[in-house]
Structure formats: structure tokens, C-alpha cells
Amino acid sequence: MPVSLFPSLKLSAKLLLLWSLIGGYIWHSRSEAVGIDSAIAIQVSQANNGFEVRASYFAPLSQCQAYVLLTDFAEESPTEGIKSSKVTHLSENTVRVEQRIEDRIGFFSTQFDSVIDYTKYPITGMDLRQVKGYFKEYRGSWRLASNAGGTQFSYTAFLLPDSAIPMFVIEYFMNKRVQKRFEKMAQKAKNKSDYVPEQCK
Numbered sequence: 001m002p003v004s005l006f007p008s009l010k011l012s013a014k015l016l017l018l019w020s021l022i023g024g025y026i027w028h029s030r031s032e033a034v035g036i037d038s039a040i041a042i043q044v045s046q047a048n049n050g051f052e053v054r055a056s057y058f059a060p061l062s063q064c065q066a067y068v069l070l071t072d073f074a075e076e077s078p079t080e081g082i083k084s085s086k087v088t089h090l091s092e093n094t095v096r097v098e099q100r101i102e103d104r105i106g107f108f109s110t111q112f113d114s115v116i117d118y119t120k121y122p123i124t125g126m127d128l129r130q131v132k133g134y135f136k137e138y139r140g141s142w143r144l145a146s147n148a149g150g151t152q153f154s155y156t157a158f159l160l161p162d163s164a165i166p167m168f169v170i171e172y173f174m175n176k177r178v179q180k181r182f183e184k185m186a187q188k189a190k191n192k193s194d195y196v197p198e199q200c201k
Contacts, residue, residue: 040182046167050137050160055182056154059189064200066144066151067123069192073097083111093120096131125154136160153189155182 042055051160059066073095074085091098099114115132123144130138140157161170 032197033196040179040186041060042178042182044171044178047158048160049157051171051177053140053155053157053159055155055178055188057182057186058150059153059186060150061189062200063144063146063151065192065196066153066189067125068096068197068200069189070124070142070144070153071095071118071120072116090117093122101118134162136162153185189190 033128040055040057045052061069083102085100086098088096095118097114097116097118100111101114102111112134113132114130114134116128116130116138118128120126125141125143125175127141129137137158137160140155143154145152145154169191
């Protein structure tokens with residue numbers, strides 16, 4: 001039986017949601033202006049019925065500045081789609097971020113709860129693990145390395161999505177979405193180059 005070129009409405013809704021979510025889980029912080037000069041390296045590959053993501057970019061920040069930016073879980077202003085957000089410090093270096101997320105694309109609307117635990121490693125980065133959310137499994141890590149004139153941000157993650165969506169379709173969405181997400185994050189880091197947090201003085 002030939003495969004239809006037009007997925008069902010239910011599958012279309014899932015794809016649209018996936019389009020908005022992939023990358024949204026990559027960083028908890030709000031992304032800002034697009035456009036970046038820094039080199040961004042991204043690799044998305046299939047592994048263990050899911051996907052591995054490896055990405056990195058350079059920012060003109062000290063390692064301390066980069067760490068403060070990476071681990072700033074406070075939202076200065078409301079973020080579109082985030083209906084509520086709660087940050088709980090489980091221990092000195094472990095933070096749980098609980099969010100109620102509403103996403104609407106065209107005629108499709110969905111809500112879900114996201115709970116992610118972050119374990120911080122001053123000043124080298126942090127690990128993260130989804131406790132509750134859209135993906136069957138999501139875990140990853142951020143690492144920071146001082147470099148000439150700034151800091152290298154490195155991200156690795158494993159995502160296990162809903163098996164109802166064909167893998168090649170998910171990979172297509174991921175490759176497009178992740179690139180844009182990292183461009184925004186790199187630009188945000190670049191915009192913070194003149195800001196020196198109190199703990200970095």
C-alpha cells in the first residue's frame with residue numbers, strides 16, 4: 001500500500017507540536033534576536049530508536065559569565081507559550097524547573113507539563129534530565145570550556161520521541177529547528193558580553 005503524502009490531522013498536529021518543541025527543550029532560557037557570526041557546529045543522528053544531538057558554539061564571554069548565563073533559571077519577562085513556571089532548589093547544585101506549556105500553531109492547540117532536573121557543576125556546566133514532559137526520554141548536558149577570547153558552549157543530548165511519528169520526518173524537523181535554536185542562543189550569549197555578574201567581578 002503506498003504511503004500517503006498527506007498525514008492525518010492527528011499526525012499533523014503532532015508534527016507541528018514537535019516542530020515547536022524540538023529545541024525548546026534544549027535550553028530553558030528565553031531565546032532572543034536571530035543572526036550570529038560565531039561558528040555553530042550541529043550534528044543530529046539516529047541512535048537507539050531516538051536521536052543524539054551534538055552542538056557547540058563560541059561566545060565572547062568569560063567562563064564565569066557563561067556559567068551564570070547558562071544557569072540563570074529566573075525569567076525576567078513572560079515567555080510566549082509558558083503559562084506557569086516554578087523553580088525549586090532540590091539541593092545546592094540541583095534545580096527542578098516545572099512548567100505548564102501551551103502551544104498553538106494555526107488551528108492546533110495543546111498543553112502539557114514539563115519537569116526537568118538540572119544538576120550544576122560550577123563553573124564547567126550542567127546535566128539535565130526530563131522527569132515529565134512530551135518526550136518519552138530526554139537527557140543531556142552542557143559543558144563550558146575557556147577558549148582564546150571567550151568560552152565554548154558544548155551540548156549533547158538524547159531524545160526519544162513518540163514512536164507514532166516516522167523517524168525520517170522527525171530528523172527533518174530536528175535538523176531545521178535545532179540550527180535556528182542555537183543561532184538564537186549564540187546571539188543571546190553574544191549580547192551579554194558586556195554584562196559582568198556580581199559573582200564574576
